[in-house]
Amino acid sequence: MNFAAKAPAIWRRLAKPVAIIGAGIAGLTAAFDLERRGLQAAVFESGRAVGGMASSFKDAEGYTYDFGAHFVSNRLAEALGAADISRTVGRYGEAVALGGRSYSYPFGLAASPRYAASAVAARLRPGEVANAADWFRNAYGAALAEDVAIPLAEAWSGAPASKLSPAVGQKLSAGVLKTLYLKAASRLTGRAVCNGYSHEMPESPGIYHVYPEGGVSRLLEPTMKQIGHRIALESRVERIFVERDRVVAVKVNGREIGVSAAISTAPVHLLPRLVEGTDRLDALGAFRYRPMIFVNLRFEGRNLLPDTMLWVPDRSQPFFRITEAPFSMPWLAPEGRTQLTFDIGCEVGDAHWTMSDEELARICLDGLCRIYPHLRARYIGPGGMLKTPFAYPVYLASYERRRQDFARDTGVAGLYSIGRNGEFAHLLMEDIYWRTLKRMQHVADYVGQEV
Ligand SMILES: Cc1cc2nc3c(=O)[nH]c(=O)nc-3n(C[C@H](O)[C@H](O)[C@H](O)COP(=O)(O)OP(=O)(O)OC[C@H]3O[C@@H](n4cnc5c(N)ncnc54)[C@H](O)[C@@H]3O)c2cc1C
Structure with a gap:
């Protein structure tokens, strides 16, 4: 035309x-x-x-990775005219690693009596909301806020949650009923129905994850x-x-x-x-962005994590998230192998930013093996390493x-x-x-x- x-x-x-x-x-x-x-x-x-940021990399050994793991919807692929090169994603899920266990997100966490009781208490007696930490305590209860939401927000923003605007939380929240409904739709349709990926357009069972052959680019x-x-x-x-x-x-x-x-x-x-x-x-x-390093490591086997994405709200770990993209998009790694992407929040010029690729691979592998010791035996070696000074806008109050x-x-x-x-x-x-x-x-x- x-x-x-x-x-x-x-x-x-x-x-x-x-x-x-x-x-x-x-x-x-x-x-x-x-x-x-x-x-x-x-x-x-x-x-x-x-x-x-929507760039993809493929190497001679058959591994494809993006600038941090990316997931997109069939509606976007269609709008961009890329539906015919995109494959439907059958499964997508998230989990949280906490105290030697992993909980499925969000319902595994919600089923924990300690977190459930603290969330109910917060609902009954909501406090003043002056910053993101207050917002998380009110929305999730003090226990879940202190154990999960606040450490994660601080890792990806690089700032104390008490100095972040409550808008940080508002951006992340998705209704429980909506989540239940969309998860059930995923089970029934065998497609990874999107949840929390679009705020401009409604999400429904007809909007699901797809991924282009050869990478998001x-x-x-x-x-x-x-x-x-x-x-x-x-x-x-x-x-x-x-x-x-x-x-x-x-x-x-x-x-x-x-x-x-x-x-x-x-x-x-x-x-x-x-x-x-x-x-x-x-x-x-004065506006700040959080720089990020993405470390890819390769392993023998598949589906090594409990789900596609594992949140790690442990301040002693260098990373706050691990993603196994081949869990959802098996074609991103050679058969029988997989690749894990570790997200490290950092500052330009700090110890992580200036670390060698070998050293980054080592600290990520060591951190992973503190959670899953058996994975050391499956480690093949490092994949690509990427760095960006501008990964996340930081909403300082x-x-x-x-x-x-x-x-x-x-x-x-x-x-x-x-x-x-x-x-x-x-x-x-x-x-x-x-x-x-x-x-x-x-x-x-x-x-x-x-x-
Ligand atoms: C870790 C991570 C995971 C993500 N996961 C997902 C996901 O699962 N699904 C999803 O949909 N999105 C995801 N995103 C977000 C997505 O990647 C970005 O929102 C999107 O790619 C941003 O596109 P953009 O065009 O706004 O900016 P960019 O992609 O940053 O493009 C801006 C361009 O401007 C150029 N530029 C800058 N300054 C100048 C200048 N002075 N002159 C000329 N050129 C200039 C830059 O070189 C760059 O190419 C993720 C982002 C991150 C960081």
């Missing part, structure tokens, strides 16, 4: 391109939708390839076919110029380009340095008001900030997709007024 033919001709003739900063799922979805509306998009990606291939010609790789946007509070141009690899609007998917704390001509974004410089303001509007006409790091929100890909489409309506309205 020739989308451009449908656009008001004046836009095509007069409008300068809309600059899109970043070619991850947010930037590519934005470019595709603007093109569909007849607006010209120019996507600038600083890296050598598209995909951003393949989801973006159909979009690339449509708008690949609009993407400039190895093109870092160095400046966004603002005049009289409106975006007028960007500077890319030293060259200035006039634009009608700019859509950024870069981490928001970089915006004060990128944007020239206004101080309205300066407060964003100190800038919560500013975060909420920014979620509504950047405060600069013609500047939009989208995607996980751009919205500073714990967004998964499907929500990014729907939210980006909605935002593009605002961009189209703005560019239309400017012409």
